[in-house]
Amino acid sequence: MPEPKIITSAQNPFIKEVAALLHKSRTRKKTGRFVIEGQRELQLALKGGYEIEALLVCPEIASEELAIEQSNYPIVQVSKSIYEKLAYRGSTQGVMAIAKAKEHTLGQIRFKNKNPLILVAESPEKPGNLGALLRTADAAAIDAVLVANLQSDLYNPNVIRSSVGCLFTTQVGIGTSGEIIAFLKDRHIKIYCAALTASKNYVEMDFRGSSAIVVGTESTGLTEAWLNNSDQNLIIPMQGEIDSMNVSVSAAILIFEAKRQRGF
Known part of the structure; x- marks a missing residue:
């Protein structure tokens, strides 16, 4: 598996994209994508058949086992300060994911x-x-x-x-x-x-x-x-x-x- 990409700047386009998906309904609807925060929520999304595009992991918070467990997906590593700026909750095990929304007709x-x-x-x-x-x-x-x-x-x-x-x-x-x-x-x-x-x-x-x-x-x-x-x-x-x-x-x-x- 290729080495994870490491992001250290909050001005990185990927980080800005994650922030927009978190805070702007218009962006979620336009792109058909959204952010999952937390290991439990991610596991439930996988169980529910959601397609994961990428993982955002903070090594300072997430366990080594967590990164290995999710090794089938592209991983972007971020610093603790960036993760904490994005996170809605403090206890999310240092992992987020960008996923594709489903249709609900x-x-x-x-x-x-x-x-x-x-x-x-x-x-x-x-x-x-x-x-x-x-x-x-x-x-x-x-x-x-x-x-x-x-x-x-x-x-x-x-x-x-x-x-x-x-x-x-x-x-x-x-x-x-x-x-x-x-x-x-x-x-x-x-x-x-x-x-x-x-x-x-x-x-x-x-x-x-x-x-x-x-x-x-x-x-x-x-x-x-x-x-x-x-x-x-x-x-x-x-x-x-x-x-x-x-x-x-x-x-x-x-x-x-x-x-x-x-x-x-």
Whole structure:
């Protein structure tokens, strides 16, 4: 294997390119590339079939075993000061990777289970919330996450970080609300919307058939497009002074109730 290229200047074009991919959604979308930070996230991306173009390694932080383990990929070595300027987190084992983004069209979604369980998130406002939803989806091993009217971009570093790499292990489809509603109806998947009006207690629902649990934004909830196409609205009863919870917490409660009913 050729000797790794060593970069010592923050003004190097490659370092500037990595910085742009980290900080600019436009660059990620234009190039179809993004940055993975951390050994755990990188391993999950490889498991998820992502194509890695290059590794950026800081020898002062990364172990020797790490560099050898990833020896199948072009390696660029950088100083500790450069790595720390790029890194979002302090404990990422001194490794980043440039990877190719995948397409996330609804037409690419495939269900392994006869009665799939799906999470739909409409217009998630914060990358951290979307990442937390993906983490929950992985923990429950549901069939897919569908994102309606995505406000950010899926490969925002905050999405990857808050999902702890579960973006790479979860089947994700992106579309408009109308497209996703049509997708679900065409496949005879029941739509259960988390909403405050015309709702039943979530424990009264039967999630054993093909089911999509739909959550909206914390500020305004779901739009009329979803409420008008809901098979049944559901609610998690609150016992305190507030009438709602963080969207990822609510989704976790609903998803794991569905999994409980399915015997998992």
